[in-house]
Amino acid sequence: METExxxxxxxxxxxxxxxxxxIDSVVMRFPPEPNGRLHIGHAKxxxxxxxxxxxxxxxxxxxxxxxxxxxxxADFCEQIERDIRWLGFEPAGVYYxxxxxxxxxxxxxxxxxxxxAYVDESTPDDIRAMRGTLTEPGKNSPYRxxxxxxxLALFDKMQSGEVPDGGMVLRAKIDMASPNMNMRDPVIxxxxxxxxxxxxxxxxxxPMYDFxxxxxxxxxxxxxxxxxxxxxxxxxxxxxxxxxxxxxxxPHQYEFARLNMTDTVMSKRYLKQLVDSGAVDGxxxxxMPTLSGLRRRGVPAHAIVAFCTEVGLAKAVGVVNGAQFxxxxxxxxxxxxxxxxxxxxPIEVEIVNVADDFEDAVEVTEGGEYVVPHPTFIDxxxxxxxxTTRKIRLSKHVYIDRxxxxxxxxxxxxxxxxxxxxxxxxxxxxxxxxxxxxxxGKVTKIRVEKTDEVKAKGVIQWVDKATAVDIKLRKxxxxxxxxxxxxxxxxxxxxxxxxxxxxxxxxxxxxxxxAVQFFRIGYFARDEKFRDAFNTVVELKSSYxx
Ligand code: ATP
Ligand code: MG
Numbered sequence: 001m002e003t004e005x006x007x008x009x010x011x012x013x014x015x016x017x018x019x020x021x022x023i024d025s026v027v028m029r030f031p032p033e034p035n036g037r038l039h040i041g042h043a044k045x046x047x048x049x050x051x052x053x054x055x056x057x058x059x060x061x062x063x064x065x066x067x068x069x070x071x072x073x074a075d076f077c078e079q080i081e082r083d084i085r086w087l088g089f090e091p092a093g094v095y096y097x098x099x100x101x102x103x104x105x106x107x108x109x110x111x112x113x114x115x116x117a118y119v120d121e122s123t124p125d126d127i128r129a130m131r132g133t134l135t136e137p138g139k140n141s142p143y144r145x146x147x148x149x150x151x152l153a154l155f156d157k158m159q160s161g162e163v164p165d166g167g168m169v170l171r172a173k174i175d176m177a178s179p180n181m182n183m184r185d186p187v188i189x190x191x192x193x194x195x196x197x198x199x200x201x202x203x204x205x206x207p208m209y210d211f212x213x214x215x216x217x218x219x220x221x222x223x224x225x226x227x228x229x230x231x232x233x234x235x236x237x238x239x240x241x242x243x244x245x246x247x248x249x250x251p252h253q254y255e256f257a258r259l260n261m262t263d264t265v266m267s268k269r270y271l272k273q274l275v276d277s278g279a280v281d282g283x284x285x286x287x288m289p290t291l292s293g294l295r296r297r298g299v300p301a302h303a304i305v306a307f308c309t310e311v312g313l314a315k316a317v318g319v320v321n322g323a324q325f326x327x328x329x330x331x332x333x334x335x336x337x338x339x340x341x342x343x344x345x346p347i348e349v350e351i352v353n354v355a356d357d358f359e360d361a362v363e364v365t366e367g368g369e370y371v372v373p374h375p376t377f378i379d380x381x382x383x384x385x386x387x388t389t390r391k392i393r394l395s396k397h398v399y400i401d402r403x404x405x406x407x408x409x410x411x412x413x414x415x416x417x418x419x420x421x422x423x424x425x426x427x428x429x430x431x432x433x434x435x436x437x438x439x440x441g442k443v444t445k446i447r448v449e450k451t452d453e454v455k456a457k458g459v460i461q462w463v464d465k466a467t468a469v470d471i472k473l474r475k476x477x478x479x480x481x482x483x484x485x486x487x488x489x490x491x492x493x494x495x496x497x498x499x500x501x502x503x504x505x506x507x508x509x510x511x512x513x514x515a516v517q518f519f520r521i522g523y524f525a526r527d528e529k530f531r532d533a534f535n536t537v538v539e540l541k542s543s544y545x546x
Pocket of ligand 2: 033
């Protein structure tokens with residue numbers, strides 16, 4: 001393999017491991033728990049795992065960490081896999097922790113037989129009380145030194161269904177005085193009478209994360225098991241499980257910082273609260289930082305991967321400005337999105353010096369100057385947006401936006417004014433020859449003349465009146481703006497504003513989720529649920545300065 005350059009500390013480790021011959025090839029995994037939908041933070045972890053494996057010619061699995069049947073279900077698995085594939089990642093394999101339940105149980109039995117695990121009948125409260133604190137060692141459970149035989153029999157009993165939830169647990173026998181709380185005889189199996197979405201009622205004991213995860217990694221031959229910083233203190237336990245379960249393949253855990261972003265919440269637990277409370281229209285509400293929400297909003301997958309790559313990987317935890325994400329989305333759409341004319345606040349305009357049946361077909365290039373093929377890390381082929389053209393009908397009656405006409409303009413106003421010139425975008429220049437107002441002084445109609453002028457300072461968008469389509473624009477803002485305290489008290493219930501607009505006829509053909517630019521207004525995409533409405537993907541201008 002050609003020598004690759006490291007762009008972060010984990011890549012440096014991988015390069016060393018490959019060069020020293022410690023590993024032959026890289027195996028990684030992205031291991032979500034199917035207890036909610038993926039969010040942009042997961043995208044960072046997924047991007048890192050899939051692209052790092054790809055960079056070094058290795059492979060990356062998608063593995064569902066489905067060890068808690070109470071919170072997980074099959075629909076979340078399906079949605080997660082869809083999101084991962086949407087990002088452009090092809091898992092080498094799709095696996096489930098529950099596939100390894102037998103093997104995990106065998107590992108637990110092995111630990112008992114080695115005198116390294118015991119069944120504890122203390123109540124959950126007692127176990128907690130005996131755990132000690134950061135400054136005080138824990139106390140040994142009275143069951144800690146029970147005979148191996150007894151523990152084996154009781155572990156069987158735990159599996160038989162006779163023991164109620166919380167009645168007994170299996171604990172690793174490590175060190176109740178360890179300065180690392182995770183090493184104080186952690187629970188590795190618990191009784192849980194719950195139906196699992198894959199294994200049904202086969203099991204009534206379920207392994208704990210710290211015991212299950214290293215085994216999952218080992219079974220799949222994972223070489224670099226990367227997770228977020230909060231698991232750093234769990235690493236000794238990870239290694240302990242691998243060593244003491246006599247597992248030959250030894251995966252290693254490395255930790256990196258979580259992605260945090262301004263103006264949102266980022267944990268599945270909190271996002272679930274937003275969904276359950278009805279504050280948003282489901283997991284895929286376009287205001288959600290979930291991948292399904294971003295997709296529904298019209299954010300291209302490429303922009304998400306580009307953002308995650310730009311943010312990079314480090315150990316230091318920080319908060320990324322949400323505006324940086326918007327910049328990535330804007331960069332992508334500026335290069336790829338087609339442009340359409342839309343008028344949010346229409347005033348009728350009559351072109352007085354053309355015949356009643358005047359009709360012109362204005363040919364516009366869709367993209368053209370805007371469409372630049374991007375090099376990419378995933379698939380350069382897919383980047384070429386074909387340059388196409390479309391015809392826009394222009395007739396005697398059109399709409400322009402109220403903001404593009406002023407009777408008494410301030411200095412520097414370059415759009416249409418009484419007696420002034422402006423170009424109808426992609427077409428000829430008109431001169432304003434009159435206008436009507438209602439009683440309140442609001443302009444109700446403008447009259448213009450088609451001219452032969454070749455120069456006008458202002459270019460304004462317009463929509464042909466007869467063929468215009470009525471659409472809705474959904475302006476979205478932060479659902480949980482930054483602030484102190486309980487996030488539920490900061491929920492912005494005014495974060496979705498719907499207005500109407502007149503759009504050129506071709507807008508009727510736009511597909512759900514296809515992001516386009518409404519000229520001078522913003523980037524928009526048709527909503528999946530409200531088909532006559534378009535979500536704001538991102539504003540035109542950046543508010544972020546790096
Ligand atoms: P949540 O609190 O949102 O449920 P989690 O860590 O419990 O997050 P998992 O489904 O267990 O969610 O995570 C799958 C993978 O994604 C893990 O490797 C986890 O470390 C990583 N991950 C989760 N959240 C983030 C984040 N904000 N930034 C980077 N990686 C993340
Ligand atoms: Mg979790």
